[in-house]
Amino acid sequence: xxxxxSSIVDGxxxxxxxxxxxxxxxxxxxxxxxxxxxxxxxLLGGVAVIAAASVLAVTALGGTPPESxxxxxxxxxxxxxxxxxxxxxxxYASDEATPETERLTAALWExxxxxxxxxxxxxxxxxxxxxxxxxxEDLADFPPITRADNKLLEDGPEGRIETGHVQPLYEMYGxxxxxxxxxxxxxxxxxxxxxxxxGYLAEAPDGVGxxxxxxxxxxxxxxxxxxGGEVYAIAHDCSEPRTEGRDSxxxxxxxxxxxxxxxxxxxxxxxxxxxxxxxxVITLAGLVPSGEQAEPVLTGEALAELARSLPAVPVx
Amino acid sequence: MIPQRDAExxxxxxxxxxxxxxxxxxxxxxxHHAEDAVQTALLRLYRAWPRVRSSTVDAYxxxxxxxxxxxxxxxxxxxRERVTDVLPETTARPDGTADRVTLVDALLNIPVRLRxxxxxxxxxxxxxxxxxxxxxxxxGAVKNLSMRGLAALRExxxxxxxxxxxxxxx
Numbered sequence: 001x002x003x004x005x006s007s008i009v010d011g012x013x014x015x016x017x018x019x020x021x022x023x024x025x026x027x028x029x030x031x032x033x034x035x036x037x038x039x040x041x042x043l044l045g046g047v048a049v050i051a052a053a054s055v056l057a058v059t060a061l062g063g064t065p066p067e068s069x070x071x072x073x074x075x076x077x078x079x080x081x082x083x084x085x086x087x088x089x090x091x092y093a094s095d096e097a098t099p100e101t102e103r104l105t106a107a108l109w110e111x112x113x114x115x116x117x118x119x120x121x122x123x124x125x126x127x128x129x130x131x132x133x134x135x136x137e138d139l140a141d142f143p144p145i146t147r148a149d150n151k152l153l154e155d156g157p158e159g160r161i162e163t164g165h166v167q168p169l170y171e172m173y174g175x176x177x178x179x180x181x182x183x184x185x186x187x188x189x190x191x192x193x194x195x196x197x198x199g200y201l202a203e204a205p206d207g208v209g210x211x212x213x214x215x216x217x218x219x220x221x222x223x224x225x226x227x228g229g230e231v232y233a234i235a236h237d238c239s240e241p242r243t244e245g246r247d248s249x250x251x252x253x254x255x256x257x258x259x260x261x262x263x264x265x266x267x268x269x270x271x272x273x274x275x276x277x278x279x280x281v282i283t284l285a286g287l288v289p290s291g292e293q294a295e296p297v298l299t300g301e302a303l304a305e306l307a308r309s310l311p312a313v314p315v316x
Numbered sequence: 317m318i319p320q321r322d323a324e325x326x327x328x329x330x331x332x333x334x335x336x337x338x339x340x341x342x343x344x345x346x347x348h349h350a351e352d353a354v355q356t357a358l359l360r361l362y363r364a365w366p367r368v369r370s371s372t373v374d375a376y377x378x379x380x381x382x383x384x385x386x387x388x389x390x391x392x393x394x395x396r397e398r399v400t401d402v403l404p405e406t407t408a409r410p411d412g413t414a415d416r417v418t419l420v421d422a423l424l425n426i427p428v429r430l431r432x433x434x435x436x437x438x439x440x441x442x443x444x445x446x447x448x449x450x451x452x453x454x455x456g457a458v459k460n461l462s463m464r465g466l467a468a469l470r471e472x473x474x475x476x477x478x479x480x481x482x483x484x485x486x
């Protein structure tokens with residue numbers, strides 16, 4: 001007896017499909033926020049309004065971070081002129097390890113393997129399988145930080161069109177995700193990114209309001225009420241603006257409510273601006289049952305210390 | 317009219333979201349990428365909801381998924397915070413099922429555009445014209461892609477497996 005392709009594929013997918021995290025209400029809520037942001041941005045003339053999340057604590061960290069050497073080889077990647085009526089997005093391609101990313105990777109794993117009481121796990125993207133390294137050397141198999149070409153695309157109803165603008169980005173990306181775990185704390189995914197000068201701004205550029213979708217560069221946005229799932233403005237309240245040419249670190253905690261029908265997403269992020277203008281962004285994010293509080297797997301100070309420990313390599 | 321939009325949209329996601337996720341998985345072979353792509357597609361659909369006719373909503377959404385996973389990207393990635401993000405509640409494939417996924421594995425081993433044509437024509441059971449609209453090519457190109465896709469599929473499968481599958485033999 002033969003069966004058609006469709007029924008065989010359906011049967012096989014039934015056996016291997018992980019539970020679906022797609023939630024209509026959560027997607028609709030995010031979609032509503034996007035619509036609301038657009039309307040508010042129009043009504044308020046660009047005044048920052050983000051309603052997606054509540055910022056629990058926002059801190060411009062005190063103390064004096066170690067000065068990073070200003071690199072005279074850090075090129076700029078200025079954006080082309082953007083059409084305010086259009087939206088833009090990024091596409092990433094051509095991952096490769098470079099001497100700079102290898103330095104970052106080595107420093108990152110050295111620090112992670114030295115964290116006391118924290119287990120570093122690899123989550124396989126394809127199967128969701130979780131594995132823990134048995135030795136520090138096993139960490140070498142975990143996703144390295146690599147260099148990607150970051151291509152700016154114009155977003156249109158029929159697809160996206162290349163604008164020709166390309167800038168490099170270093171990020172931890174591979175076949176799996178890195179998850180940190182500690183008894184009594186929420187498991188959180190670790191994301192590490194390093195942007196070239198101008199790629200992740202300490203403040204909104206002149207004339208750009210929060211949620212302006214024609215501004216596709218992430219930036220810290222003062223006095224916002226929250227952190228949106230789609231918006232590029234990252235809420236923070238910085239009483240001491242970044243000093244040009246000096247190291248500075250910002251820490252943000254956020255909660256995205258109703259990330260799934262039963263859970264909120266808790267996030268902790270530090271942004272370190274190097275003297276050469278580059279931005280290192282380290283984020284921990286994980287799901288916590290709705291209404292519950294959970295201690296992050298690392299404190300903000302520990303995450304900031306991790307950021308301080310990574311080298312100021314040029315992003316080229 | 318937001319409540320009405322939400323109700324209609326949620327009904328659509330409940331009814332079609334899983335099928336879209338599986339379609340995206342067959343296109344890219346990675347459940348997380350598939351979920352990211354479908355989520356992105358559904359958010360774009362939400363924005364466009366009042367303008368999309370119910371008769372074309374599936375094609376509209378599948379086209380976005382194809383654009384994200386195939387047409388535009390050699391390798392597309394997502395860095396934004398996700399609406400949903402499944403952390404490590406393990407979803408490893410149950411023991412022993414690996415041997416039973418031969419057709420899906422075979423599909424995932426053929427070139428992505430051929431695969432998309434085969435999936436749309438023979439899994440989604442779409443016409444040549446509907447497939448052409450989603451892939452953004454001519455009907456002739458769809459026929460060519462489908463034929464080459466089936467041929468590539470045959471090369472991946474053993475005779476005993478081929479014998480159980482209707483319509484794959486030349």
